Amino acid sequence: MRIVEIREATASIGSDIRNAYIDFSKMDVSICAVVTDVIRDGAPVVGYGFNSNGRYAQGGLLRHRFLPRLEAADPARLVTEAGDNLDPFRIWDAMMTNEKPGGHGERSVAVGVVDMAVWDAVAKIAGQPLHRYLAERYGTGTPAADVSVYAAGGYYYPDKDNTALQDEMRGYLGMGYDAVKMKIGGAPLADDIARIEAVLEVVGDGARLAVDANGRFDLDTALAYGEALAPYGLKWYEEAGDPLDYALQAELSKAYAPPMATGENLFSMQDVRNLLRHGGMRPDRDILQMDPVLSYGLVEYMRMLEVLREHGWSPARCVPHGGHQFALSIAAGLGLGGNESYPGIFQPFGGFADSTPVAGGRVALPEIPGIGFEDKAGLMALFRRELG
Secondary structure, X not given: OOEEEEEEEEEEOOOOOEOOOOEOOOOEEEEEEEEEEEEEOOEEEEEEEEOOOOOOOXXXXXXXHHHHHHHHOOHHHHEOOOOOOEOHHHHHHHHOOOOOOOOOOOHHHHHHHHHHHHHHHHHHHHOOEHHHHHHHHHOOOOOOOEEEEEEEOOOEOOOOOHHHHHHHHHHHHHOOOOOEEEEOOOOOHHHHHHXXXXXXXXXXXXXXXXXXXXXXXXXXXXXXHHHHHHHHOOOEEEOOOOOOOHHHHHHHHHHOOOOEEEOOOOOOHHHHHHHHHHOXXXXXXXXXXXXXXXXXXXXXXXXXXXXXHHOOOOHHHEOOOOOOHHHHHHHHHHOOOOEEEOOOOOOOOOOOOOOOOOEOOEEEXXXXXXXXXXXXXXXXXXXXXXXX
């Protein structure tokens, strides 16, 4: 058993939207296909991967460092001891050969792209959906039948007023979501409060609305927003300050009692450990949003989960960023608390299987081998077109 070839390409997810920090007009992602010599139904088993939105394509790193290392590796060292499947942990070690500690900015994304494709291939070779494969080998034995999801949107669009924002949120509720998220920090506080109140008119309850500042605020601004937000009882107040400013997060936690969320821009187990040590996060109410793809893949994400347990946190407090089927499979297989969703943007990567619509704020997973990309026609068409 061996990897025959790994193909990579860049795909655009550019959109005329912005959050408090960046616009997405030039945004792209890496996609890859891990082709194996295992034959199922007359064709080679192929695992597919891509990186989550918010970080650009990693073609240079993939071609220059990580893929050549896998090509040079002894195929026998990339499979399990029994030789019956690929070994994601050994493959991860091979990619990270000669990489120094630290520096978790972009290489973590490149490794995560390949890691996703490897896990897709591993589950297909095992003949199982990934969520079931993970539950049986690393979880409780039984995956969740469905996962809680929320609709992420509410970006700043040119010439989009609060009426249009309300229409967007009504659309998500009509799709079966019962909770939504919107951006803040890209407008003055008074304007953002008006936007929040407009959305609350649609969703009806603050517990159904999360807000995301994308790390924009200094401490004084974070505290001012916190004071203004507190009366609304929001689902959570997300990433108020720079993701590595643990002191800011700790100070905010002293002043803001309702739930907070952060973590989507922490890309290593060590960074997550520092957040838990120094960031003032509260395991009884706060949410951790590390993205399994942006942070070196599922191999590193499992290390993060172990650190969480050591610090008294439940995996149920994790709701990953990314809005894709890989994180959804991990949530169902390893007992996470939910998953993000992008039903209106970042297509065809956002959203879930075509056969499993959202209902009552939850989504089921397709019972097909792998992550389930084959049940997402638009995404598979892109993979085949760009990767051959």
